Amino acid sequence: MARNPVTWLGSPTFPRAAAEALRDPQLRRNLRHATHTIRNKRANAVAELPDWERLRLAGEAIKNDVLFHLDTYLEKLEAAVTARGGVVHWARDAAEANAIVLRLTREAGAREVVKVKSMATAEIGLNEALEAAGVGVVETDLAELIVQLGHDRPSHILVPAIHRNRAEIREIFAREVPGAPPDLTDAPAALAEVAREHLRRKFLSATVAISGANFAVADTGSVVVLESEGNGRMCLTLPQTLITVMGLEKVLPTWRDLEVFLQLLPRSSTAERMNPYTSIWTGVTPGDGPQAFHLVLLDNGRTATLADPVGRAALRCIRCSACLNVCPVYERTGGAAYGSVYPGPIGAILTPLLAEAPEDKHVASLPYASSLCGACFEVCPVRIDIPSVLVHLRAEVVAAKGNRTPEAVGMAALAWIFGSSRRYEAAQKAGALARYLGHDGTISRLPWPGSKWTVSRDAPAPAKESFRAWWRRTRG
Amino acid sequence: MADARIEILGRIRRSLVDRPAAPAVPRDYDVTRPVDDLAALFAERVADYRAKVSQVTAKKLPAAIEAALRARDAGSVVVPADLPASWCVNGFDWQIDDPPLGVEALDEVHGVLTGCAVAIAETGTIVLDAGPTQGRRALTLVPDYHLCVVRAKQIVGTVPEALAALDPVRPLTFISGPSATSDIELNRVEGVHGPRNLEVLLVT
Numbered sequence: 124m125a126r127n128p129v130t131w132l133g134s135p136t137f138p139r140a141a142a143e144a145l146r147d148p149q150l151r152r153n154l155r156h157a158t159h160t161i162r163n164k165r166a167n168a169v170a171e172l173p174d175w176e177r178l179r180l181a182g183e184a185i186k187n188d189v190l191f192h193l194d195t196y197l198e199k200l201e202a203a204v205t206a207r208g209g210v211v212h213w214a215r216d217a218a219e220a221n222a223i224v225l226r227l228t229r230e231a232g233a234r235e236v237v238k239v240k241s242m243a244t245a246e247i248g249l250n251e252a253l254e255a256a257g258v259g260v261v262e263t264d265l266a267e268l269i270v271q272l273g274h275d276r277p278s279h280i281l282v283p284a285i286h287r288n289r290a291e292i293r294e295i296f297a298r299e300v301p302g303a304p305p306d307l308t309d310a311p312a313a314l315a316e317v318a319r320e321h322l323r324r325k326f327l328s329a330t331v332a333i334s335g336a337n338f339a340v341a342d343t344g345s346v347v348v349l350e351s352e353g354n355g356r357m358c359l360t361l362p363q364t365l366i367t368v369m370g371l372e373k374v375l376p377t378w379r380d381l382e383v384f385l386q387l388l389p390r391s392s393t394a395e396r397m398n399p400y401t402s403i404w405t406g407v408t409p410g411d412g413p414q415a416f417h418l419v420l421l422d423n424g425r426t427a428t429l430a431d432p433v434g435r436a437a438l439r440c441i442r443c444s445a446c447l448n449v450c451p452v453y454e455r456t457g458g459a460a461y462g463s464v465y466p467g468p469i470g471a472i473l474t475p476l477l478a479e480a481p482e483d484k485h486v487a488s489l490p491y492a493s494s495l496c497g498a499c500f501e502v503c504p505v506r507i508d509i510p511s512v513l514v515h516l517r518a519e520v521v522a523a524k525g526n527r528t529p530e531a532v533g534m535a536a537l538a539w540i541f542g543s544s545r546r547y548e549a550a551q552k553a554g555a556l557a558r559y560l561g562h563d564g565t566i567s568r569l570p571w572p573g574s575k576w577t578v579s580r581d582a583p584a585p586a587k588e589s590f591r592a593w594w595r596r597t598r599g
Numbered sequence: 600m601a602d603a604r605i606e607i608l609g610r611i612r613r614s615l616v617d618r619p620a621a622p623a624v625p626r627d628y629d630v631t632r633p634v635d636d637l638a639a640l641f642a643e644r645v646a647d648y649r650a651k652v653s654q655v656t657a658k659k660l661p662a663a664i665e666a667a668l669r670a671r672d673a674g675s676v677v678v679p680a681d682l683p684a685s686w687c688v689n690g691f692d693w694q695i696d697d698p699p700l701g702v703e704a705l706d707e708v709h710g711v712l713t714g715c716a717v718a719i720a721e722t723g724t725i726v727l728d729a730g731p732t733q734g735r736r737a738l739t740l741v742p743d744y745h746l747c748v749v750r751a752k753q754i755v756g757t758v759p760e761a762l763a764a765l766d767p768v769r770p771l772t773f774i775s776g777p778s779a780t781s782d783i784e785l786n787r788v789e790g791v792h793g794p795r796n797l798e799v800l801l802v803t
Contacts, residue, residue: 153784156784157784157785158785160784160785160786161785173629173632174627174628174629177625177627177628177629178628180625181624181625181626181628184621184622184623184624184625185624187619187621187622188621188624191615191618191619191620191621192621193611193615194608194611194612194615197607197608197611198608207768212603213603213604213607214603215603215606215607219603263792264782265780265782265783265791266782269782281781282781282782282785284782285785288784289783289784292783311780311783311784311786311788312788312789312790314783315780315783315788315790315791316790318791318792319790319791319792322792323706323792326792327702327703327706327741340767343767343768344768345767345768351778351779351780351781351791352778352779352780352782352791352792352793353740353778353791353792353793353794354791354792356736356740356772356792356793357740357792357793360736360737360740361702361737361740361741371607371611378762378767379759379762379763380624381762382630382758382759382762382763383628385758385762385773386758393781393787395775395787396644396647396721396722396723396775397719397722397723397724397758397773397775398775399648399774399775399776399777399778399779399793400772400773400774400775400778400793401771401772401773402736402770402771402772402773403767403770403771403772403773404770404771405767405768405769405770406768408729408769408770410699410735411729411735411736411737411770412735412736412737412770420607422607422610426607426610426611426613426614427610427614429611429614429615430613430614430615432617432619435614
């Protein structure tokens with residue numbers, strides 16, 4: 124089977140990429156500023172709703188219902204979309220989805236398409252596939268545009284250019300946008316104006332648009348896109364042909380379920396009561412909007428993820444990015460270090476699950492890109508227990524390595540020591556000697572193999588006397 | 600094509616050999632919440648997005664429309680064909696979207712005047728469903744200034760109440776403030792591709 128392109132080819136393992144990222148003080152400043160801004164805003168937006176926890180529980184339950192009856196809901200969705208004049212396509216993997224979109228674009232006679240930011244199309248490398256076939260792709264989301272013009276990679280699910288500050292964005296626009304004013308300042312409003320001018324003609328003349336979908340309602344066939352700038356509305360309304368690529372798991376059973384997610388998503392992602400624009404359309408409406416609508420349902424590793432009873436929780440994800448914004452690891456390394464379309468805590472579980480490449484060293488390193496502090500679980504609007512899935516995936520990585528690795532041998536030795544109180548106490552006595560390596564109660568450099576631990580953290584120096592020895596001495 | 604469909608559905612069924620029972624969805628979240636004055640809450644929340652809001656009486660609505668358009672120097676205004684005649688006050692170039700105007704024409708007008716389907720107080724949201732007084736979606740998208748008339752009786756309190764009042768199969772647009780972006784350092788900045796100016800006349 125073709126290698127799933129969720130990750131960027133040739134990415135180093137997470138620890139190596141993280142060490143590299145940590146050497147960039149500008150990146151760390153940009154990320155710290157952005158993540159702390161959004162963290163406080165999100166906390167306020169969430170605190171406003173007295174029923175937030177009940178909404179999370181409902182969101183979790185609805186998504187579980189979707190996953191456990193995914194076949195039923197997808198068939199219902201297909202029937203509803205078709206009944207309203209839309210065309211549904213099924214794609215097993217990235218290559219198949221890209222081929223469908225390319226064929227539909229050619230059939231519509233377009234040599235250039237406008238695009239709304241979408242994680243699904245980033246995951247399948249749609250832009251690269253279309254460009255390789257001679258079709259121009261215009262990203263219309265401001266942050267995607269910054270990434271595209273900066274010949275850069277996205278580093279955040281919601282704000283792909285989060286690693287860039289306003290001065291850097293000004294540089295990119297001044298260099299790359301034809302007709303950018305020579306006296307362009309780094310005021311965000313001025314930068315937004317450049318994007319508006321640059322894209323206006325494209326919107327008004329485009330014949331084919333490509334979007335993702337936040338939700339699709341099985342019983343009505345309605346598709347939902349949330350956005351801020353109006354670039355989404357432009358793409359969803361003005362062109363004659365609309366092609367929407369949607370991960371299978373985005374389907375919702377009923378119209379009523381939207382009442383939960385239209386509250387959970389905006390407050391979790393941009394930390395607003397509501398995002399500026401939400402578009403909902405059902406098939407084709409004569410005289411209003413695109414007269415041809417195609418919905419591409421994308422598998423690309425999702426059905427395989429569904430088979431994992433622990434890992435399948437990751438398919439509840441609604442791509443809000445709240446877990447990225449609160450993660451102490453993400454805040455320091457940034458998104459690029461994950462080497463995946465999906466960075467941050469959710470990326471550390473979703474990437475290995477979708478990629479189906481346990482032998483890949485980079486992919487296998489991702490479940491370790493976490494301190495397991497649990498902040499991600501606390502903010503997740505659909506209550507994905509990311510730390511538990513991380514631990515589960517770490518166990519799979521270890522199991523895949525077999526029982527001859529130094530780690531496996533070490534663990535077997537530990538099991539033997541723990542198996543008898545005599546051996547355990549002897550080991551404690553020997554271990555206590557390590558305190559001579561310490562200074563002020565911490566050890567900052569252990570000899571190999573302990574050096575692998577202390578290269579990035581201090582170890583506490585062991586006590587001179589174990590609890591058991593102390594107990595015997597004072598109470599025995 | 601057909602094989603992809605069959606294969607994907609087959610993969611799902613194989614992946615769900617355990618077919619866990621999905622527990623019932625707990626619906627004990629708030630569908631409605633007590634609010635003293637829906638119109639006041641709506642006005643406050645819309646203003647939070649830096650949209651302009653004025654409260655007017657039904658009798659004074661035409662005068663308020665005229666004042667708003669004058670203040671913006673909006674000489675040419677596009678309107679859906681079924682807008683009440685009294686809204687189209689004298690002294691402006693009213694462009695009626697019948698037959699439908701091209702996008703270039705929509706790009707040249709100074710603004711658009713519409714009503715709405717539903718409004719949500721708690722989130723300061725206006726919902727358009729392409730129904731009476733609203734026209735097709737492009738009308739409220741391409742012009743840079745959107746003047747929207749909201750009647751107090753169209754305002755509901757919460758998101759669940761709004762969804763229950765809407766017809767899912769109509770093309771729906773939820774508008775919460777003017778076009779904005781959070782893409783530069785995660786700060787909200789008004790004004791990108793959609794109308795950069797949203798003004799609401801709240802008829803109470």
